[in-house]
Amino acid sequence: MNIPDSSRLSYQFMTRNDAELFFELDQDSEVMRYINGGKITSMEDIIAVSIPRLESYADQSKGWGMWKVSLRMEQQCDLFLGWILVRPMDFFTETPQWDNLEIGWRLKQLAWGKGYATEAAQAVMAVVTQNPKLISISAIALEDNLGSINIMKKLGMTFLKKEYVDEPLVEADVVYYQKSLR
Numbered sequence: 160m161n162i163p164d165s166s167r168l169s170y171q172f173m174t175r176n177d178a179e180l181f182f183e184l185d186q187d188s189e190v191m192r193y194i195n196g197g198k199i200t201s202m203e204d205i206i207a208v209s210i211p212r213l214e215s216y217a218d219q220s221k222g223w224g225m226w227k228v229s230l231r232m233e234q235q236c237d238l239f240l241g242w243i244l245v246r247p248m249d250f251f252t253e254t255p256q257w258d259n260l261e262i263g264w265r266l267k268q269l270a271w272g273k274g275y276a277t278e279a280a281q282a283v284m285a286v287v288t289q290n291p292k293l294i295s296i297s298a299i300a301l302e303d304n305l306g307s308i309n310i311m312k313k314l315g316m317t318f319l320k321k322e323y324v325d326e327p328l329v330e331a332d333v334v335y336y337q338k339s340l341r
Contacts, residue, residue, distance in 0.1 A: 160219055160220055160221065160222045160286060160287070161286075162222075162226055162282050162283055162286050163282070163286075164231065165278065165282060166231070167230065167231060167275070167278065168228055168229065168230060168231060168240075168275065168278060168279055168282070169228075169229045169231050169237055170226045170227065170228060170229075170243075170279070170282065170283070171226070171227045171229070172217075172219045172224055172225075172226060172227075173213070173224060173225040173226065173227045173242060174217070175210045175213075175214065177225075177227065178202070178205050178206060178210060180227065180239055180242075181200075181205050181209055181210075181242075182200065182202050182205050183239070184239075184241055184242070184265060184266075184267060185199055185200035185205070185265075186199050186200075187199070187267065187268060189268055190265060190266075190267060190268060193300065193301045193303075193304035193307065194265070212251070213225060215250075216246040216247070216250050221287070221290070222245050222283070222286055222287035223245050223246050223247070223260075223287075224244075224245065224246070225242040225243070225244050225245075226242060226243045226244075226245070226279075226283055227239065227242055228240045228241050228242060228243060228264075228266065228270075228275065228279040230270075230275070239267075240266050240267055240269070240270040240275055240279075241264065241265050241266030241267055241270060241276075242264070242265055242266075243262065243263070243264050243279050243280055243283045244261070244262065244263040244264070244265075245260055245261070245262055245283060245287050246260065246261055247259065247260060247261065248260065248261040248297050249261075251326065257292075258292055258293055258294045258295070259293070259294060259295045259296070259297055259337075260287060260288070260293060260295075260296045260297070261296075261297050261298065261299070262280055262283065262284060262287075262296055262297070262298050262314075263298060263299070264276045264279065264280055264307070264310070266279075271306065276306075276307075276310050277310050277313045277314070280310060280314055281313075281314065284296060284314065288340055293340050294339065294340055294341055295337050295338060295339050295340055296314075296316075296337070296338050296340060297316070297319070297335060297336065297337040297338075298310075298311045298314070298316060298335075298336050298337075299324065299333040299334065299335050299336075300333060300334060300336075301331055301332070301333055301334075302321065302332060302333070302334050308334065308336070311336040312336070314338060315338045316336035316337055316338040317336060317337065317338070318334060318335075318336055319335040319336060319337045320334075320335045321333070321334050321335070322335065
């Protein structure tokens, strides 16, 4: 599965070979503010935690994984902006929701406020939600992450619930938004 490029953005499936890009993105405390309170991620955590987690659910044929988002630049290399995540909701629990995909995003500050995250999430959603077995797509964010919540609303999602999440990189109360696909 591939995500078609737009006039502004290009997409590529990410793998362990992109560890430097994951690390680069996570070095900005403002980018990490709504993930873990602003703590930057070490390369050791990228290699020991982030990459193995990614590899446990990555399946390009289904669109599951992380999709690199780059700004298309004429006569230059494309500029890495961040990524869009896709995986079954609750993947790391005993009861993953195979018919409900989670979508998420993390982009550099230089991309904020320009519509890139919404455009990228819409492009990825348009492709990965073609599976007729899916009944919904969901996203989570910290309650005060109004930028991400606004993106969720632009994607047609509505508030579902608030719940505590305890994962290796995030421990916090989050809000869940969801869009029905049927």
